[in-house]
Amino acid sequence: MNESPALEATALGKRYGSNWALRDCTLTVPAGSVTALVGPNGAGKTTLLQLAVGLIEPASGAISVFGHDPRAEPLAVLPRVGFVAQDHPLPRRFTIGETLRLGRKLNPSWDDAVAQRRVDELGLSRRQRVGTLSGGEQAQVALTLALAKRPQLLLLDEPVASLDPLARREFLSGVLRAVTETGMTVVLSSHIVADLERVCDRLVILANGHTQLVGPIEQLLAEHRLLTGPRTDAAAVARVHQVIRESHTERQTTLLVRANGHVYDACWEVHEVDLEEIVLAYLGTTSAAARVEAPAAVAR
Amino acid sequence: MIEFHLETRSGVPTYLQLVQQVRQAVRLGILHRGDQLPTVKEVVEQLTINPNTVLRAYRELDLEGLVEGRRGVGTFIASAQPPVPPNDVKTLRSSLQRWIDRARTAGLDDENMAALFADTLRPPTISRVA
Structure with missing residues (x-):
């Protein structure tokens, strides 16, 4: 295990034109924690997660993942991070089997046993096309792709926003099971607070690009x-x-x-x-x- | 084996609810020495709660000596606390009854009494000054 925090932001800022999407954001996500990133739409949650995987560049401050800068040292960061983007984009015309094959080809650390076991547990057929799945099932397939990478840090951007309460519970249950089995760190953003109190142990409240509150939920x-x-x-x-x-x-x-x-x-x-x-x-x-x-x- | 449940709006931290339920089950004789508690994985799946919360609860029970964790096997009840002797319960009940009578005379209704009792029993982290 690494001693560095899973994620650390120091006076982090990101600006689009004259508009600060994120400003003076300082926070630490300890390894092994499950952190909720809460705030209204436009608060900067997605921006923070995109900065964490180096998709965008900070305008000020710094961010590090397990002690490494995601843009300067992507090879030290990306293999260890699973990222499920908002509305979990998947190739709709692919079957589940093809989607898993794609995941295997794209990820050197792919663990096919994890992927196959999850698909079995979800009771899905490998021949079913992704586009025909329910929202909850699509979210579960997206999570499967992220988990089969065996990430040490899992970033979930609004994973349950579009799901009904049952699908939401099932999705979170899948995340928590992976946490139990591997001890991975999770950061999940959400504008729905229900369920977070039982699922997460740390909270970050973001509003208008600023952190309002950071700490252990208890x-x-x-x-x-x-x-x-x-x-x-x-x-x-x-x-x-x-x-x-x-x-x-x-x-x-x-x-x-x-x-x-x-x-x-x-x-x-x-x-x-x-x-x-x-x-x-x-x-x-x-x-x-x-x-x-x-x-x-x-x-x- | 016991099954845990959660009261989400009780204000009692989740780990403490688990701890209290185990203590209560032992006190009531539902769990005996040697009985196994659900595994962390089982509790996580049943309640959809953070595994760290379950670990925290089991660690606390372990520190109390009420349970013992056996690596790779599970968590087991280590000591059954002796139940409160029935005679003591009787004496306590009658002194409580006297207190209730006094409180009624002083004008407290059931709700006031319950609040006062709960407040005295579990002082909130915030205490008040007169």
Whole structure:
């Protein structure tokens, strides 16, 4: 095993024209962790993953994978990384058998036993054309190609965004099984927070190209609290704790805080919060994140 | 063998839920010394949870001495804690009943009492100052 973190970004930035897709992004993904990269569409998640595999070049800062620069030393990085791009592009007219053969030809480290076993477990016929598969099955085939490379780092860009809840669970189960068997590191981006709390052990929240929050999920859950109390100014609390979100009614004030130490005035009722509440608080309730899944339904 | 379940909105960390379920099963006599716990792989597949979480729970139980991991074989119940003697339960229950009567007199309803009990039992990481 390598002692370097699986992924490390330092003041990383990427600009398209005058628009920063990613800016001042600093984070570490320890080897063996399963990290969720969360944020609304356009937050910079895809940009970060593309930088990690050297598909694009940073405008500022640096990124390294297992201690190597993906663009300067692609041979030290690419064989160790599996990447499943958003909407998992596969040749639609190929059969599953042909798709696996293609994978074998393109990847020197291809483990055909892994690929064949997964196809068997999925109950798919090798003669079936990729274009005729359901969304969930296509995602599973894309994952199979990535896993047969025996990667030490698996990058998944919005792998479950288009899947129904059952297919989503089955896909994540396939990822976790591979983690159990090989101890690989996983970074998966998602704008859907459901399932992440049980699947991932670390969280990165990205919004507007900036990292908003980075840390182990368990610690983040322990640090964040929802305070409710009579209407008041948040300033007193803000002197001690980090106030992430505040809302007021005529009589009541509600604050979501990141606790600095553990002392509150007795006028506050203190509640625990789940991961989804934390994510929404950082993204702001009016941001695109809350609406990301809604437009199709609203338009009808 | 036991089957784990998760309460996703309980606010109790996942690894701790697993730990508590094993402790509870031993306490209730569902698991005995020598019984095997599900393998990490089985738990991961059944609950779709991170293997590190299961490992963490089993490590914690191992440190407590409640289970022992045998390399390449699995994790087994090492010691059955003696169940609480029934007489002690009786005494505790009656003193709790006296407390409940006092609390009712003081104007607390069931919900207030439950909240106060839970709060005292498991102080949140955040304590309040008067």
